[in-house]
Amino acid sequence: MEFKTLNNGVKMPMLGYGVYQTPPEETESCVSQALEVGYRLIDTAQAYDNEEGVGAAMRKSDVPREEVFITSKIWVSNMNYERAAASIDETLRKLGTDYVDLMLLHQMMGDYTGAYRAMEDACKAGKIRAIGVSNCYPERLLDLCMLAEIPPAVNQIETHPFLQENVAHANMEELGVVHEAWAPFAEGRNNLFAHPVLSEIGAKHGKTAGQVALRALLQEGIVVIPKTVHRVRMEENFAVFDFALNADDMAAFRALDDLSFKRIFDHHDLPTIKWMLGDLVKKQQLGGAALY
Ligand SMILES: NC(=O)c1ccc[n+]([C@@H]2O[C@H](COP(=O)([O-])OP(=O)(O)OC[C@H]3O[C@@H](n4cnc5c(N)ncnc54)[C@H](OP(=O)(O)O)[C@@H]3O)[C@@H](O)[C@H]2O)c1
Numbered sequence: 075m076e077f078k079t080l081n082n083g084v085k086m087p088m089l090g091y092g093v094y095q096t097p098p099e100e101t102e103s104c105v106s107q108a109l110e111v112g113y114r115l116i117d118t119a120q121a122y123d124n125e126e127g128v129g130a131a132m133r134k135s136d137v138p139r140e141e142v143f144i145t146s147k148i149w150v151s152n153m154n155y156e157r158a159a160a161s162i163d164e165t166l167r168k169l170g171t172d173y174v175d176l177m178l179l180h181q182m183m184g185d186y187t188g189a190y191r192a193m194e195d196a197c198k199a200g201k202i203r204a205i206g207v208s209n210c211y212p213e214r215l216l217d218l219c220m221l222a223e224i225p226p227a228v229n230q231i232e233t234h235p236f237l238q239e240n241v242a243h244a245n246m247e248e249l250g251v252v253h254e255a256w257a258p259f260a261e262g263r264n265n266l267f268a269h270p271v272l273s274e275i276g277a278k279h280g281k282t283a284g285q286v287a288l289r290a291l292l293q294e295g296i297v298v299i300p301k302t303v304h305r306v307r308m309e310e311n312f313a314v315f316d317f318a319l320n321a322d323d324m325a326a327f328r329a330l331d332d333l334s335f336k337r338i339f340d341h342h343d344l345p346t347i348k349w350m351l352g353d354l355v356k357k358q359q360l361g362g363a364a365l366y
Pocket residue numbers: 091092093094095117118180208209230231255256257258259260261262267284299300301302303304307310311
């Protein structure tokens with residue numbers, strides 16, 4: 075395993091296991107298998123409704139708690155100081171642990187600066203080892219880095235071969251923020267798992283297109299958290315540290331970046347944001363309460 079050292083000295087594995095869209099009733103079994111395969115970073119979120127399954131798998135595993143890096147994320151309906159603070163305690167209860175390694179603001183919506191202060195306080199109280207953000211665009215990240223008491227350690231954004239996010243990456247490098255890729259496989263879009271360029275590179279190394287995508291992102295210094303519910307794929311996605319892409323391979327990978335790619339989740343698309351603030355926040359039972 076390779077690691078990134080965060081801006082507060084905490085070490086974060088560069089390859090993790092994501093559980094977005096993993097059904098709550100399957101999560102314990104999936105995470106148990108991922109731990110057996112060797113994953114030591116598990117990426118969950120309040121909105122995934124499966125923190126309990128992650129916690130159950132951790133408790134049943136032989137792997138010591140301190141060897142597993144757990145990430146969770148504060149959902150939009152908890153985006154102010156009081157709600158975020160209470161939700162951190164709820165996350166700890168659901169995970170059955172007294173600290174999480176990394177807590178992120180899931181979306182930069184609502185009173186996210188209040189929620190960020192709640193994460194800072196939880197960090198000082200030892201409930202969180204490192205704090206960060208997700209879906210945070212460069213100008214917001216710069217603002218947080220310059221004005222927050224504890225600057226964010228990580229920014230988790232959609233990143234894959236067709237959306238390499240070079241500008242955001244350079245900004246993060248300059249600010250000392252680790253770039254973490256969500257949907258490193260683009261959730262299979264653009265035929266990623268059989269993509270001719272990725273497959274051709276893979277054939278030279280005896281690897282699959284998916285493994286090439288992960289390896290290339292890792293070589294760019296990006297943390298990856300692929301999701302799968304299948305053990306054989308967990309093993310495949312984990313086997314990316316026994317080969318290296320050369321300069322020609324990386325040039326071919328970089329040429330796949332496509333500025334016209336339609337993001338899986340576009341934060342500048344008003345219907346998408348309306349859906350999230352309306353439907354999803356309601357579902358999470360914000361009720362009539364205001365966040366501001
Ligand atoms: N911060 C955010 O807003 C945000 C948003 C989205 C995701 N995330 C995080 O990032 C993680 C990864 O992103 P993601 O789950 O959206 O997408 P992803 O990892 O890019 O792709 C997952 C898809 O690829 C399939 N797959 C995985 N390995 C495969 C393989 N070796 N061969 C063929 N198919 C394979 C999976 O199917 P099977 O499961 O059927 O194998 C699933 O359909 C999430 O689980 C979550 O932790 C964060």
